[in-house]
Amino acid sequence: MSVSTITDFLCSMIRTATPIALGTLACTFSERAGVINIGIEGIMIISAFTGAATSFITKNPWLGALAGMTVGVLMSALIVILSIYCNGDQVVVGIGLNLLGPGFSYLVMTKLWRNRGTSPWVPGLKGIEIPVIKDIPILGPILSGHNPFIYICIGIVVAMHYVLYHTSYGLRIRSVGENPNAVATVGLNVYKLRSSAVLIGGALAGLAGVSLSLGSVNVFTNGMTANKGFLAYAANRFGQWSPAGSYLASILFGSMEALRIRMQSSGIPPQFLQMLPYITTLLALTITGKKLRAPAADGVPYPHPISVAKPKKIKEKKNKKADKNAID
């Protein structure tokens, strides 16, 4: 294997890993605050579409990226309203997003481009050449010349690590994912904290979607997320709910994807190769499964429904007196 094959492989690994990594970081941030977001897949596809469409219309890919992130925030606002404020089931709402995302994209796509499969070419974001580094042999091509999402993603990993572990906002986010009651008793607003985390996660998931359509291929294809949103959900667990861990887990899954592309001409049936990332996911989760320690209140609604159960008024009009016993 020559040096260039290896650098090619590393580049393709980081490239394929980046959308997963952004999605994973979205999961991480929102789950650290105790809200499970399994709607990443849906958010990614609708953002990928919105990004491509905006870029197509305005000819400005940066505007497209912004539009994609905005849609990500709007989609996650549904989780905020339905799950956080109305106490709806987080998993069901997430499934709703996963249905809404592709459905909406498909509908508008057929209207906009009169094509059900792929969009025409749209202006994408160009690779960034880093001045001095690009001239270093071997390292140069690995570090330089990639699409901006790769650098943004690494920046987000560092920033999220700093925010979570070194700022008061991060301490509060981690606390609200561990014990929302404790957070409420020191006079903080659990709803606002959780909402902020979910919305930031939504923006990241939006960015993940945009990185698919505007990062390298510069078209939008129906179903182009190919379950990367679910891989992200798994990578977050594998990465132990930490930004750095999430990124490394995404790189692992990304490398499987890169391996698949590389081995397409090897004669192994493509169906088997396509299974690689998912089999890795299952193996990874099986191996680490026992050691995982999720945030204690991950996926636990606040306030917890049992502790605030209210009597059904219509059915039990006669049982008024007994409620006295339920006060304390």
Place this chain on the structure above:
Amino acid sequence: MDVNAKNQSAGKCEYALEAIGITKRYGNDVLANDNVDFHLRKGEVHALLGENGAGKSTLVKTLYGLVSPDSGKILVKGREVELKNSAVAIENGIGMVHQELMLIPYMSVAENVTLGREITKTGGRLDIKKAEAEIREISNSYGFNIDPSVPVYKLPIGVQQRVEIIKLLYRHADVLILDEPTALLTPQESDLLFKVIENLKKQGNSIVFITHKLKEVYQIADRMTVMRGGKMITTTTPAETDQAKLAELMVGKSVEHMEKKKRKIGSKVILDVKNVSIKGKENRKALEDVSFEIKEGEILGVAGIEGNGQTQLAQAIIGLTHVNQGEIRLNGEQIENKKTRHIRDKKVGSIPDDRQRLGLILPFKIHENLALNSFDKAPYAKGHFWQRWDVIKENAEKLVKDFDIRTTSVNKQAGMLSGGNQQKVVVGRELSTPLNLLIASQPTRGVDFASAGSIQTKIVEAAESGTAVLLISSDLDELMAVSDRIMVLLRGRNVGTVEGSEATKEQLGQMMLGVSEDSGYQPATLVK
């Protein structure tokens, strides 16, 4: 109220906190607080007494801004304030230690204490060093001796409680509300807590101390307020009121103390546990080489600080935990590692320690919960297919009456009942059929003393009819009142058994902590 107005105008007020005419109604018709007055003097320890459902919790939640009252007002140091939420209460110097500790186990003491009022450097970076220094200072000035960098889960419960108190002091609270702080503590830890409270009082703090253990009131309270049925009954001092009178005020009728009668203990061994060991977490043993036997009609109490193997012992006997070594015999038949169903069919009843998770299905109706142990057998079932709801309901009505479960209908969800009544449902269900063996874990925890008394009476009645009883409890008074013998578990080992009639709290407490009287006892709870 006129008096208060005068005080206010004088600029000085003898009260740290006052609640005047607090009324709170839940839903349409449940009056939790009915025109309640409460006055907390500066620098006093004020006990707030009452049964479950008396409205204590509602009152203190109002004082801490968690509940907004329908009418009435709250004065802090003579100044009227509106406590919209707990943040406002904290600003006004009011702090509360909840019964369930509000801590995050995997975070350090410093992180827990500073949460919400973090110390940051310029640029927003957390300054953990400075936070730790500040906490160390508070901790030392009250003699707590807590290392702020330790994660909370490594601390014993008594120390965790002190972390909660530091949390309040860090926020400059001078009114501290302690909600049943001794519920989870050993006698020694309770004594330490009382010293802490004395210390807090000396430094000018005012303390509201909620409890339904009467003895504690006489140990530390300067004054006390009794509540019943949402009303304030009286405010008095320990000197003016003796225990019997106080109990009467709380319940509203005179309370008879259960007399300890000599029961007849049979000669037949019902439960025989031999050299049982159970694996715990991280290669430690949850139970190690535990042996004991219980005879017909005997009550064996199990004392120990929570987490020393009691739960595993109870679960092993009922078949919920795998026994790694040793054997358990019921009437001579080996039952270890048998299915729970098989063991229950041998007439074994179990009152689990976590009633909400293991004892009940909260969203199910009361009558459904009352039939959980035998719904598949006659008379509750017909054949393998049909449930006889009429019989189940009829029986439930009877149990509700027998066990004094306060509800208007058996059709209500079990989750709607108060803690004490939920427990009565569990006890009623388990004792609804004659038993060979009853395993009762913490049967009266969090239950007010009138209900606790009736539950204890039922357990003793069961023993009188020949049931062998394993009574696991953290309430030493209960153990000493009811048990024939008391076994003490420490780190999964049986460290000794004492006769129930000869046991003293001090002796049991020392066995529970693993210290002997003359060893120059250093409280094991003070972790460096």
